[in-house]
Amino acid sequence: xxxxxxxxxxxxxxxxxxxxxxxxxxxxxxxxxxxxxxxxxxxxxxxxxxxxxxxxxxxxxxxxxxxxxxxxxxxxxxxxxxxxxxxxxxxxxxxxxxxxxxxxxxxxxxxxxxxxxxxxxxxxxxxxxxxxxxxxxxxxxxxxxx
Amino acid sequence: xxxxxxxxxxxxxxxxxxxxxxxxxxxxxxxxxxxxxxxxxxxxxxxxxxxxxxxxxxxxxxxxxxxxxxxxxxxxxxxxxxxxxxxxxxxxxxxxxxxxxxxxxxxxxxxxxxxxxxxxxxxxxxxxxxxxxxxxxxxxxxxxxx
DNA sequence: AACCTTACTGATAATAATTATCATTATCAT
DNA sequence: ATGATAATGATAATTATTATCAGTAAGGTT
Ligand SMILES: [Zn+2]
Ligand SMILES: [Zn+2]
Ligand SMILES: [Zn+2]
Ligand SMILES: [Zn+2]
Numbered sequence: 001x002x003x004x005x006x007x008x009x010x011x012x013x014x015x016x017x018x019x020x021x022x023x024x025x026x027x028x029x030x031x032x033x034x035x036x037x038x039x040x041x042x043x044x045x046x047x048x049x050x051x052x053x054x055x056x057x058x059x060x061x062x063x064x065x066x067x068x069x070x071x072x073x074x075x076x077x078x079x080x081x082x083x084x085x086x087x088x089x090x091x092x093x094x095x096x097x098x099x100x101x102x103x104x105x106x107x108x109x110x111x112x113x114x115x116x117x118x119x120x121x122x123x124x125x126x127x128x129x130x131x132x133x134x135x136x137x138x139x140x141x142x143x144x145x146x
Numbered sequence: 147x148x149x150x151x152x153x154x155x156x157x158x159x160x161x162x163x164x165x166x167x168x169x170x171x172x173x174x175x176x177x178x179x180x181x182x183x184x185x186x187x188x189x190x191x192x193x194x195x196x197x198x199x200x201x202x203x204x205x206x207x208x209x210x211x212x213x214x215x216x217x218x219x220x221x222x223x224x225x226x227x228x229x230x231x232x233x234x235x236x237x238x239x240x241x242x243x244x245x246x247x248x249x250x251x252x253x254x255x256x257x258x259x260x261x262x263x264x265x266x267x268x269x270x271x272x273x274x275x276x277x278x279x280x281x282x283x284x285x286x287x288x289x290x291x292x
Numbered sequence: 293a294a295c296c297t298t299a300c301t302g303a304t305a306a307t308a309a310t311t312a313t314c315a316t317t318a319t320c321a322t
Numbered sequence: 323a324t325g326a327t328a329a330t331g332a333t334a335a336t337t338a339t340t341a342t343c344a345g346t347a348a349g350g351t352t
Contacts (some may be wrong), residue, residue, distance in 0.1 A: 023319050023328060040251035059331045064310065079244065079253075080226030080283060098225065099275055105186030107225075111271050119261035123284060127254065129245055131286035131309075135226060138269060139275035169299060169348050191338075205302045210339065 009036045016073050027058030031066040041079040080135060099138040102146035110138065155182045162219050173204030177212040187225040226281060245284045249291035256284065 009055050017024050034050050035042065042050070044063055051057040058066070070076045097110045120131050159178050162172050168246070180196050181188065190209055197203040204212070216222045243256045259282075266277050 021328095023331065025319070027330070040253060041246070043309095060309095061311080061332085062330060065329080079246070080281060083222040098273045099269065099273060099277070100225070101275070102278065105160070107186060108273065108275075110273070112268075113265075115261060115265040115268070119259075119265075120284065122261070123245065123256050123257075124286075127245060127256070129244070129247070129254075129284070129286045130292055131284050132248065133285040135281065135283045135285070137226060137280040137281045138266065138275070138277050139281070140270075143274040146276055167299095171348070173301070189338095207303085207340080208301060211300085241350095256313065 006036055013070075013075055016055065016075060017069075022069060026056070026067045027062040028069070030054055030058050031063055032070070033069075033099060035076065035133035097136045099140065101145055102139050103141055106142050106144070110140075152182055159216075159221055162217075162221060166219060168215060173208040174212045176200055176204050176217070177209055178216075181216075181222065243282045243284060245286065247288040247291055248285050249287055252288050252290070254288075274285070 010029075010032060013036070014024050014029075015125060017028070022028075030051055031047060034047050038050075043095055044060075047067075048058075048063045050062050051063065060091065067076065097113060097116070098107055099110050100107045115136070120134060123129065124131050156175075159182070160170050160175075162173070168174075173284070176197055180193050184196075190206075190213055193213075193250060194204075194206050197209065212290045213222065241259065243259060244253055244264070245252045245256050246250060262282060266280060268276065270277050
């Protein structure tokens with residue numbers, strides 16, 4: 001992230017805090033700066049560890065509180081690493097995508113993923129990345145619940 | 147899941163345990179049955195809570211151990227709910243997909259998702275679900291790392 | 293069917309992550 | 323500059339996960 005983009009993001013976030021009645025405090029700024037300048041996703045613990053290098057680092061509780069606030073404001077988002085999460089279901093044979101009802105939790109497997117494969121080939125050309133894995137999960141309302 | 151499908155999955159899993167030198171024990175069977183008959187993703191804690199209704203329920207440690215084994219055998223997979231995970235990054239404006247390097251962690255935003263929107267429209271027609279949200283994350287190797 | 297080896301278990305302690313509590317402090321509108 | 327109070331740090335409490343270890347049960351052998 002280039003310097004002006006970085007500064008702009010910080011300003012954007014500070015404005016968002018103001019506009020929503022939150023105070024712009026040192027601990028919050030420290031967390032925000034760490035997030036804004038990182039090129040990789042960070043866990044709360046990692047953010048806290050990084051903050052320890054600063055002058056008067058925030059307490060761990062403030063790191064969590066700040067993240068909750070930023071999440072409420074829609075300024076951050078969760079990254080779901082393939083290794084990370086908790087809920088478990090029987091494995092689907094081969095690579096299929098899952099469709100989960102946000103009302104009843106019912107889950108079904110979606111057939112046919114040529115469209116996605118095509119999309120990924122395009123991404124590879126566009127970015128030079130070699131895409132090895134993907135996570136696609138669809139959330140919605142099933143026929144029962146609607 | 148219909149009864150024969152259910153029985154078949156149980157048998158499949160028992161066979162997999164045998165073939166990989168694992169013993170088919172009561173605690174493992176209890177966890178396996180709970181997983182096989184659930185229509186919704188479950189957390190380890192939820193599985194444990196459900197097991198408490200059984201005759202001689204497994205200890206919580208055995209629940210975790212069984213899940214680790216099933217994961218090693220590729221019989222279960224993680225579900226990443228939008229609310230669930232830990233790593234955090236600045237939010238991307240609008241809905242974009244993320245491409246994350248599994249080597250250095252570098253992350254970039256992928257432009258253009260018409261292909262995915264089209265795919266989702268197809269899914270909606272096919273399933274009757276009303277898809278409200280989706281999670282698509284691509285994992286691979288960036289140009290630097292390859 | 294009884295025996296034997298040892299993988300597996302339950303109970304519990306240890307570790308790690310997250311949230312709650314509360315007296316003190318720093319922000320910011322006035 | 324002042325004052326009301328939102329926010330903080332320190333710490334306790336809670337929750338989730340992993341490690342330890344003596345006792346148990348699975349399953350091959352006889
Ligand atoms: Zn996740
Ligand atoms: Zn439903
Ligand atoms: Zn796919
Ligand atoms: Zn890389």
